[in-house]
Amino acid sequence: MPGLLLVYSDPGSNVTPEEFNDWYDNEHVPLRIPIPGFQSWSRWTAVDGQHPTYPAIYDLSSPSVISQPPYADLANTRSEREKSILSRIALLDRRTYELLEPVYPPKAGDAYDPAKPGAVLSIIEVDIKPVPGAEEDFHKWYDGEHIPLLAKVPGWVRSRRFVLVDSGAIGSEAKGERPPKFLAIHEWESADVFERSDFKAASETEWTKRILGNLAVFKRRRMTLLRAWNEK
Secondary structure (H helix, E strand, C coil): CCEEEEEEEECCCCCCHHHHHHHHHHHHCCCCCCCCCECCEEEEEECCCCCCCEEEEEEECCHHHHHCCCHHHHHHCCCHHHHHHHHHCCEEEEEEEEECCCCCCCCCHHHCCCCCCCCEEEEEEEEECCCCCHHHHHHHHHHHHHHHHHHCCCCEEEEEEEEEEEEEEECCCCCCCCCCCEEEEEEECCHHHHHCHHHHHCCCCHHHHHHHHCEEEEEEEEEEEEEEECCC
């Protein structure tokens, strides 16, 4: 089953943004480009005023890719610069997910290019209350109503859902908390979509209100694209 690696990061006060971004763009991501099983590479920045500020997203052929060489060997071959930055960074929060099916086809269908994702992301993290039938209802709602409604909004690009497999964080701001179980990532052409009445209506249906009442955790983030890489 395909997977996803989502890495949230914040440089903090001990790493300058210039040092952090130069390392991430010119060393950290490039080392992951040739690794078998890594299928896309993109970096984003928050536009919602929340932290962490920078997510990186990598599509994986399987979640197991990150537990096997050559990816697993990267921790033993770090450069002196990377060791220094990781010793000073506020947060590097790595989360591995498995793709949930069914997968709703993107707007461009088979022509969708993962190296050219939508310019804006909505990232939704959810935990569901231990109520009988709540999780089943959640999945039926997402696949049967919510994503179909979002897909009708002009500016929608793609929606995908995932379930958490593993996580771990380092840095002075790492809290050791397990992330929510379910993740949804929605891609959009621009942030203008969030002001549209049809977008807002997609979150105001009666079914949506019932689902929201069964959620123990609901986190929403909004990001814009910093950079995406093509396979070399």
